[in-house]
Amino acid sequence: xxxxxxxxxxxxxxxxxxxxxxxxxxxxxxxxxxxxxxxxxxxxxxxxxxxxxxxxxxxxxxxxxxxxxxxxxxxxxxxxxxxxxxxxxxxxxxxxxxxxxxxxxxxxxxxxxxxxxxxxxxxxxxxxxxxxxxxxxxxxxxxxxxxxxxxxxxxxxxxxxxxxxxxxxxxxxxxxxxxxxxxxxxxxxxxxxxxxxxxxxxxxxxxxxxxxxxxxxxxxxxxxxxxxxxxxxxxxxxxxxxxxxxxxxxxxxxxxxxxxxxxxxxxxxxxxxxxxxxxxxxxxxxxxxxxxxxxxxxxxxxxxxxxxxxxxxxxxxxxxxxxxxxxxxxxxxxxxxxxxxxxxxxxxxxxxxxxxxxxxxxxxxxxxxxxxxxxxxxxxxxxxxxxxxxxxxxxxxxxxxxxxxxxxxxxxxxxxxxxxxxxxxxxxxxxxxxxxxxxxxxxxxxxxxxxxxxxxxxxxxx
Numbered sequence: 001x002x003x004x005x006x007x008x009x010x011x012x013x014x015x016x017x018x019x020x021x022x023x024x025x026x027x028x029x030x031x032x033x034x035x036x037x038x039x040x041x042x043x044x045x046x047x048x049x050x051x052x053x054x055x056x057x058x059x060x061x062x063x064x065x066x067x068x069x070x071x072x073x074x075x076x077x078x079x080x081x082x083x084x085x086x087x088x089x090x091x092x093x094x095x096x097x098x099x100x101x102x103x104x105x106x107x108x109x110x111x112x113x114x115x116x117x118x119x120x121x122x123x124x125x126x127x128x129x130x131x132x133x134x135x136x137x138x139x140x141x142x143x144x145x146x147x148x149x150x151x152x153x154x155x156x157x158x159x160x161x162x163x164x165x166x167x168x169x170x171x172x173x174x175x176x177x178x179x180x181x182x183x184x185x186x187x188x189x190x191x192x193x194x195x196x197x198x199x200x201x202x203x204x205x206x207x208x209x210x211x212x213x214x215x216x217x218x219x220x221x222x223x224x225x226x227x228x229x230x231x232x233x234x235x236x237x238x239x240x241x242x243x244x245x246x247x248x249x250x251x252x253x254x255x256x257x258x259x260x261x262x263x264x265x266x267x268x269x270x271x272x273x274x275x276x277x278x279x280x281x282x283x284x285x286x287x288x289x290x291x292x293x294x295x296x297x298x299x300x301x302x303x304x305x306x307x308x309x310x311x312x313x314x315x316x317x318x319x320x321x322x323x324x325x326x327x328x329x330x331x332x333x334x335x336x337x338x339x340x341x342x343x344x345x346x347x348x349x350x351x352x353x354x355x356x357x358x359x360x361x362x363x364x365x366x367x368x369x370x371x372x373x374x375x376x377x378x379x380x381x382x383x384x385x386x387x388x389x390x391x392x393x394x395x396x397x398x399x400x401x402x403x404x405x406x407x408x409x410x411x412x413x414x415x416x417x418x419x420x421x422x423x424x425x426x427x428x429x430x431x432x433x434x435x436x437x438x439x440x441x442x443x444x445x446x447x448x449x450x451x452x453x454x455x456x457x458x459x460x461x462x
Contacts, residue, residue, distance in 0.1 A: 013064070021064060028072050033097060037445075041087040041425035042080045049078060080425070085445040086454060089419075089427035091239060091267045094443035095301040098358045099351035103301060106350045113347040116332020122347035123334055129349040132356070133292065133306055136273055137265075138285030142312045146339035147348040150305035151266035154291035156188040157307045157315075157340050159231070162260045162289060163192060164318040165311065167230055174198040174222045175231040178210035178245065180238040182264055198227060208243040208392060208431070210234060212253045219257060231260040236284050237268015240429040240438070242375075242398030244268065247283030254288075263287040266305070267296040267442070268396045273365045276372055280396065294352050297368055297397075297442050304348040307340070315339040367444035371397040374441035378451045387459065391436045400429065400436045403462045408435035410462070417461035424454040 004010065013021070055070070082093040112118040113126060130145040148154050167173045170193045177185055179201055189199045200222070202214040219229050232254050234245040247263065254261035263269075263284055269292035271277025272284060284290065289309045294300040309315065316338045329335075337343045356364065375394035382388040382401050392400035402411050415428050415437050429438050437458065441451065 017064075021068065024065065025068060028068075029097070029100065032072075036081065036083065037085050039077070039081060039084070040422035041084040042089070042419055043078050044420065044422075046078065083443070084425070085443050085447070086424040086450050087443065088439040088441060088446075088454065089425045091296050091440055092443055093295050093302055094299055094445065095295070096299050096355050096359075099300050099355045102351035102354040105354075106347045111347040111350070112344070113349070114337040114343050114345050115326075115329040115335050117329045119347065120332065122349065123332070123336060125353050126336065126347065126349035127334060129353050130306065130308070133294075134308055137269060137290060137292075137308065138272070139287070139290070139308060140285075140310045143308050143310045144312050144315060144339070145306055145308040146315060146336055148305045148307060148340055148342075149303040149348075150295065151182065151264065151291050151293050152184040152187065153341070154266070154293070154305040154307045155182070155184045155262075155264065156191060157319075158262055158289035158291055158309065159185075159188050159192055160341075161307075161309060161311075161314050161318040162231055162262060163194075165314055166260050167228070169228060170194045172198070172226070172228045173230040174200055174218075174227050175233060176200045176202060176210075176215045176218060176229075176259075177233045178202050178204045178208075178235070180204055180208055180240045180243065181210075181233060181235055182239055182266065184266075185233055185264065198222075204243075208238060208241045210245040210250065212246065212249045215250075215253060229257065229259060231262055233262045233264065234287075235268075236263050236265035236281050236290075237271070237396045237398075239267070240398075240431065241392040241400055242268065242395035242440075243392070244280045244396065247281065248286070249283075251283050251286035260288045261286065262289045263291070265290055265292045267293060270294075270297040270364075271368055271372065271396050273361070274369045274372065277368065277396065297371070298352060298364060299367060299444065300351050300355070304352060368442075370444050371442040371446075374446055374448065374451055375399045375439065377448050378439055378441065378455065381452065381455055385459075387462075388455075391431050391434075397441045398438065399441075400431055400438045402434070402436045403459075406462065411435040411437060414458055414462045418454075418458050421457060421461065423457055424450070426454065426458065 083095050111122045113122040116123050126147055134143040148157055173194055190196050200218050205211050215232055222229050232250055234247050234250045236244055251261050272281045291307055293305045295302050295304045319340055320338050375397045378399050379394040382390050388401055389404050390401050412435055415426050419425050427438050428435050
């Protein structure tokens with residue numbers, strides 16, 4: 001087999017060309033952000049587009065700028081723009097450009113954050129960033145954590161650690177959630193080998209919250225049946241309504257009954273940085289495990305989620321990793337490969353760290369408060385118009401509503417036509433077994449005019 005010449009790198013370009021392409025890419029990104037609100041929040045689906053639409057893999061070099069242009073013009077615009085100021089569907093991801101730079105810097109260094117010897121700098125940043133999150137959530141000094149891809153893997157990681165601490169038989173263990181708890185819990189429950197029929201999905205109260213009395217009734221039934229109640233899972237901001245379960249009451253119940261108390265704060269937990277959010281989220285600091293996603297209400301690009309637990313050493317017990325090939329990598333301050341499922345992992349902390357260093361925490365607090373106020377503005381507008389019915393009031397920047405007298409089919413059609421119009425993107429959910437329209441207003445670039453225009457267009461298409 002022929003060897004390459006020592007002076008030839010077939011997988012790079014001359015420095016001047018790399019600099020030119022880097023400037024070109026950044027200029028195109030800034031152009032995208034500058035003109036983002038001129039694009040539809042969700043691109044219409046092209047039924048003719050698919051893998052067959054892409055160029056075949058070439059045998060030799062091609063023009064890199066042409067390939068970059070294809071990414072910007074033909075590939076990446078197809079889908080949702082979750083950072084768009086009028087993307088109010090589901091939970092958006094209103095990221096910031098400094099965090100994009102941090103991701104670029106991390107990727108440019110091919111940063112490894114799985115061991116201290118492999119990435120002491122990146123690991124130190126992750127530890128510091130996790131300490132910030134811990135302090136903002138009011139959790140004890142013993143709290144440890146790890147950054148993961150997002151809420152789904154975070155939930156999986158937290159429940160795996162909880163099972164390590166509390167579960168004898170996964171076939172007999174039971175846990176308690178409400179009907180609006182995120183489906184990531186049921187998915188993690190199944191993946192971890194628990195009996196799917198032992199995840200108790202309890203009816204929410206009229207305010208869409210999990211009630212301790214319902215859990216207590218289910219506990220008695222399960223214990224009488226010989227099962228092993230294990231965990232209660234509270235929501236700090238459900239996706240459907242933004243509702244917050246009574247966290248202090250759930251923490252009291254969990255402590256009294258010897259249950260693990262997990263809190264899903266994937267989008268809602270950062271609201272604790274505001275006075276209004278801190279009041280709603282009282283008790284979150286008592287969680288045995290907490291999940292939150294900075295790529296939602298801390299304004300980061302995908303992917304960054306966090307798992308926090310006050311039980312020091314538990315994550316390492318659940319995810320310890322060994323092998324002869326790792327014997328030279330031990331002895332550092334932390335080995336993040338032993339706090340979660342990944343061995344090979346880049347640094348997710350750099351973007352949150354750099355953006356906070358750049359803008360300061362007060363800017364993040366103000367941005368969160370702005371999102372809460374926008375949903376309240378939407379609620380006020382809807383209540384002024386007798387044609388609209390508020391089904392779930394503005395809570396943690398989420399509001400649900402419907403046109404009076406509309407069927408589920410009419411509600412779904414109204415939202416679909418609104419999205420197809422291209423100006424704004426609401427979404428739907430089911431409350432009290434009815435389809436309702438829903439807005440999530442966490443983007444700091446959204447304005448009151450965006451809210452007003454959204455409601456006006458929805459009325460036009462109803």
